[in-house]
Amino acid sequence: MTGPLSLEQRSAFYRAAVLGLHALDARESTARRFGPDAQTRWTQFAGALGAADRLDILLRDAAGTWGAAFSPAVCFDFFGLAEDEPFGPDWEGIDAVTAKRLLTEKNDASLEQVVSVLGVKPERVAVPPLTPSTKLVIAGGAAIVAVAEAFAADRALSWTDQVLVVAATPAFRQLAGLAAVLLGARARTVLVRPSGSAADLARPAGFAHLDAAVVSADAEAEAAEVAWKLSGK
Structure with a gap:
């Protein structure tokens, strides 16, 4: 990474990554990342954590298998991180309001959507x-x-x-x-x-x-x- 990332860059990354998470849910017999059941499980677990934390946890889980699809470190070439660390200390994440919107809006992921985002x-x-x-x-x-x-x-x-x-x-x-x-x-x-x-x-x-x-x-x-x-x- 050559310099600080803009809000636009981070927003595009998250929006595309969430489409990928929806695609992963669509591959499984029971959705585990989105929907009422996922929200219930999160509410029981969250404690003081918010929507942005929840989204980053989902991305961290998916990045272990799918790499660049969900890992800012791989996409933006963060220096000096462990190979399996997707964020690092300099990643600013996304605000809670946007994270909540991304987690709750319905989406049928497609290649065309990802390309546009x-x-x-x-x-x-x-x-x-x-x-x-x-x-x-x-x-x-x-x-x-x-x-x-x-x-x-x-x-x-x-x-x-x-x-x-x-x-x-x-x-x-x-x-x-x-x-x-x-x-x-x-x-x-x-x-x-x-x-x-x-x-x-x-x-x-x-x-x-x-x-x-x-x-x-x-x-x-x-x-x-x-x-x-x-x-x-």
């Missing part, structure tokens, strides 16, 4: 033909959207096993993380920053090879360069 502008991006063995490297917010839409249309594909996202922009990193949640993936998105050599990034992430790159015009220059190199172009 994070300010990513979709565009037409070419996605190569995909099979369950295709390995992709992605750079750019619009590219993440395009590939996520292609995976949503074919349930034989596995986002977790087939996609490596290269991104430094916080919104792109959170979008990549939330894509795994929205697609019903088995685990978090494989996500790296565009630093170091291409080979040094891919192999530790579990990709011995990558078949193709999907890069959109909004990609960071460094991320685009790494993506093309990883795909052998």
